[in-house]
Amino acid sequence: MTKHLETAENPDNLKRLVIEPLSRVEGHGKVTLLVDDHNRVKQCRLHIAEFRGFERFIQGRPYWEIPILVQRLCGICPVSHHIAAGKAIDMIAGVTELTQSAYKLRLLLHYGQTLQSHALHFFYLCSPDLLFGFESDLASRNIVGVIAKHPQLALQGVKLRKYGQEVIRVICGKRIHGTGCIPGGMNKPLSCEDNRYLLADIEQIIRWAENAVKISRDCYLANEPFHKNFAGLRSNYLSLLGKNGELDLYHGTLRLKDASGNILFDKQNYCDYQNLIEEEVKSWTYMKFPFIKALGKESGWYRTGPLARINNCDYIATPLAETARREFIAYGGKEPVHSTLAYHWARMIEMLFSAEKIKQLLNDAAIMGTDLLVQGKRQNEGIGVVEAPRGTLFHHYQVGEDDLITKANLIVATTNNNSAFNESIRIVASQQVSGREITEAVLNNIEVAIRAYDPCLSCATHAVGKMPLKVEMRHQQTGELISRLIKDADGTLRQ
Amino acid sequence: MKKTERINEKAEQPALNIFTWGNPSRGDDAIGPLLHQKIEQLIAEFSLDNIRLIEDFQLQPEHIFDISGDACIVFIDASYQGDSAFQISQVSAAQNIGYTSHALSPEALLSVYEKIQNRQAPPAFMLSVRGYSFALGAPLSKQAQENSNAACRFLTELLSCREPLQLLQDTLLIQEDKSHA
Numbered sequence: 001m002t003k004h005l006e007t008a009e010n011p012d013n014l015k016r017l018v019i020e021p022l023s024r025v026e027g028h029g030k031v032t033l034l035v036d037d038h039n040r041v042k043q044c045r046l047h048i049a050e051f052r053g054f055e056r057f058i059q060g061r062p063y064w065e066i067p068i069l070v071q072r073l074c075g076i077c078p079v080s081h082h083i084a085a086g087k088a089i090d091m092i093a094g095v096t097e098l099t100q101s102a103y104k105l106r107l108l109l110h111y112g113q114t115l116q117s118h119a120l121h122f123f124y125l126c127s128p129d130l131l132f133g134f135e136s137d138l139a140s141r142n143i144v145g146v147i148a149k150h151p152q153l154a155l156q157g158v159k160l161r162k163y164g165q166e167v168i169r170v171i172c173g174k175r176i177h178g179t180g181c182i183p184g185g186m187n188k189p190l191s192c193e194d195n196r197y198l199l200a201d202i203e204q205i206i207r208w209a210e211n212a213v214k215i216s217r218d219c220y221l222a223n224e225p226f227h228k229n230f231a232g233l234r235s236n237y238l239s240l241l242g243k244n245g246e247l248d249l250y251h252g253t254l255r256l257k258d259a260s261g262n263i264l265f266d267k268q269n270y271c272d273y274q275n276l277i278e279e280e281v282k283s284w285t286y287m288k289f290p291f292i293k294a295l296g297k298e299s300g301w302y303r304t305g306p307l308a309r310i311n312n313c314d315y316i317a318t319p320l321a322e323t324a325r326r327e328f329i330a331y332g333g334k335e336p337v338h339s340t341l342a343y344h345w346a347r348m349i350e351m352l353f354s355a356e357k358i359k360q361l362l363n364d365a366a367i368m369g370t371d372l373l374v375q376g377k378r379q380n381e382g383i384g385v386v387e388a389p390r391g392t393l394f395h396h397y398q399v400g401e402d403d404l405i406t407k408a409n410l411i412v413a414t415t416n417n418n419s420a421f422n423e424s425i426r427i428v429a430s431q432q433v434s435g436r437e438i439t440e441a442v443l444n445n446i447e448v449a450i451r452a453y454d455p456c457l458s459c460a461t462h463a464v465g466k467m468p469l470k471v472e473m474r475h476q477q478t479g480e481l482i483s484r485l486i487k488d489a490d491g492t493l494r495q
Numbered sequence: 496m497k498k499t500e501r502i503n504e505k506a507e508q509p510a511l512n513i514f515t516w517g518n519p520s521r522g523d524d525a526i527g528p529l530l531h532q533k534i535e536q537l538i539a540e541f542s543l544d545n546i547r548l549i550e551d552f553q554l555q556p557e558h559i560f561d562i563s564g565d566a567c568i569v570f571i572d573a574s575y576q577g578d579s580a581f582q583i584s585q586v587s588a589a590q591n592i593g594y595t596s597h598a599l600s601p602e603a604l605l606s607v608y609e610k611i612q613n614r615q616a617p618p619a620f621m622l623s624v625r626g627y628s629f630a631l632g633a634p635l636s637k638q639a640q641e642n643s644n645a646a647c648r649f650l651t652e653l654l655s656c657r658e659p660l661q662l663l664q665d666t667l668l669i670q671e672d673k674s675h676a
Contacts, residue, residue, distance in 0.1 A: 124556065143556060143607075144590050144603065144606065144607065144610075147556075147607055147610045147611060148590070148610055151610055151611055151613070154556075154610070154611060155611050158556045158557050158559065158560075158611065159557075159560075161556075161557050162557040162560055165557065175551070176551070176552060
């Protein structure tokens with residue numbers, strides 16, 4: 001649709017605009033636009049300039065370290081990586097089924113993580129746009145502005161996030177980068193005291209989550225014609241589903257639906273992901289472009305995350321979220337809901353689902369058990385896939401006889417949506433930016449499109465602060481230094 | 496600080512909320528985590544129930560719930576500026592925010608606290624310990640270690656005294672006098 005905006009025909013004659021860093025998203029990214037003398041957009045790209053290298057440097061580490069190491073990918077969604085890696089390491093340990101207590105502790109951890117992540121995104125990151133307007137005053141268009149104008153709403157958002165973090169803390173010992181998943185199970189049980197502590201507030205959390213669904217829905221419908229078409233695009237949708245087609249964020253099989261709602265494949269074992277998905281590389285970004293092999297590069301790109309999951313699932317097994325889902329699906333009519341801004345609405349339905357699941361789990365006697373470990377016959381390969389807050393997350397490891405990792409492949413959740421990001425921002429660039437006077441407010445429209453996906457562009461590694469940086473160019477064969485540029489801690493550049 | 500004295504006095508001690516942050520893998524940015532460990536040891540050794548100690552990667556809005564309304568707050572971090580081993584400065588609520596809300600400043604956190612809790616933030620201070628080198632993978636520098644030791648001696652006195660707010664204010668005054676001299 002917007003392919004012509006990926007690469008300008010005559011870039012030399014065009015003016016270059018850069019949005020960097022993208023604000024109110026997780027991680028570091030930039031958007032470049034090439035515009036002509038009349039500010040008409042001729043090229044628009046989302047660039048991920050950070051190279052993490054995790055797949056390379058965890059090679060040679062013992063496999064049982066991996067669930068701890070990979071959490072360092074992210075400061076916002078480390079639990080997703082911890083659990084996906086945990087599932088992969090279960091396979092390596094030869095474990096195909098956890099004890100009920102260990103399984104339910106992992107579910108509790110995962111839904112606590114989803115609750116806090118979705119709360120963070122909606123209340124802290126995107127509510128300023130939805131409440132004040134995409135081109136409203138920059139000074140107020142942030143969480144502090146929301147707190148000033150809507151203190152009660154802000155209070156609910158902050159408490160929702162904190163509650164999710166407390167779920168993580170009681171299971172993992174810390175809010176960020178704790179420990180929990182071990183090969184074949186979990187490393188400690190849930191105490192009665194912690195169970196009571198979490199149960200004390202869960203009814204209030206559910207009510208606030210319900211309110212958040214209402215707010216996100218009302219914000220969207222308040223300007224429905226504009227919001228429906230803003231960055232709107234038809235796409236395929238990929239997600240895990242439970243064995244009966246229900247929404248399940250921890251485990252399941254893969255389903256792909258097309259833009260008309262037809263199921264293209266269903267109940268696919270995620271261990272076969274390499275036969276289903278291929279990743280294209282482009283020269284201008286470190287983030288790859290996954291696509292469904294059978295459909296090819298042009299037609300095989302897809303979306304994942306809340307919009308995909310709510311579109312894909314047949315039902316949600318908790319009552320309040322199921323009611324919200326039906327309303328959402330009814331809005332779409334006979335087709336999936338395609339509107340990019342409907343991601344926010346779907347995300348809040350998932351947050352409500354997570355809150356209801358947490359209540360169910362805390363009231364389940366099995367979660368209090370102390371039988372947390374299963375042993376099996378050691379294997380040389382493990383694949384773990386979960387539905388992270390941002391989309392389907394793949395962790396794949398191979399291990400040598402010495403128990404050290406020999407190969408790792410990760411498809412981080414956000415990567416799945418890379419084609420969709422670029423399509424979305426090109427649509428917005430052509431509809432909202434092209435031909436207008438270029439201001440920060442106008443460019444925020446592009447950020448709004450990206451923000452809807454809740455991307456974790458390099459899994460929450462901002463270049464904030466005074467980190468010194470050294471960049472060296474070396475000869476590929478000899479390693480000889482060709483040139484060097486150093487930025488000192490005080491920001492001074494030197495060679 | 497004698498253990499027996501501390502146990503007898505602890506019920507009367509005013510609350511202290513202490514926030515530390517820093518990256519232990521970035522040279523002297525490890526000062527915050529180092530002092531966090533020292534404070535933890537002091538709390539455990541002397542059963543200091545009045546101290547709430549929080550460590551995180553950055554300050555975020557939800558940290559307002561870690562603030563006790565009747566507490567005195569101390570933020571601890573490494574600093575690349577300053578002539579002395581450490582400095583105390585007063586922190587007031589201010590609605591300042593950079594391009595990201597991922598890492599709130601202490602001032603912004605207090606502002607969030609006031610807006611959401613609908614009350615004035617308690618007295619707050621920044622303890623900035625001088626660091627020199629923040630390179631990735633570098634160890635703590637010798638001078639930063641000495642500065643941390645000096646800060647630790649101050650913190651030991653702060654945690655044991657009956658009026659930590661008075662001590663902080665007095666230290667602030669002494670600093671100001673020195674800078675004017």
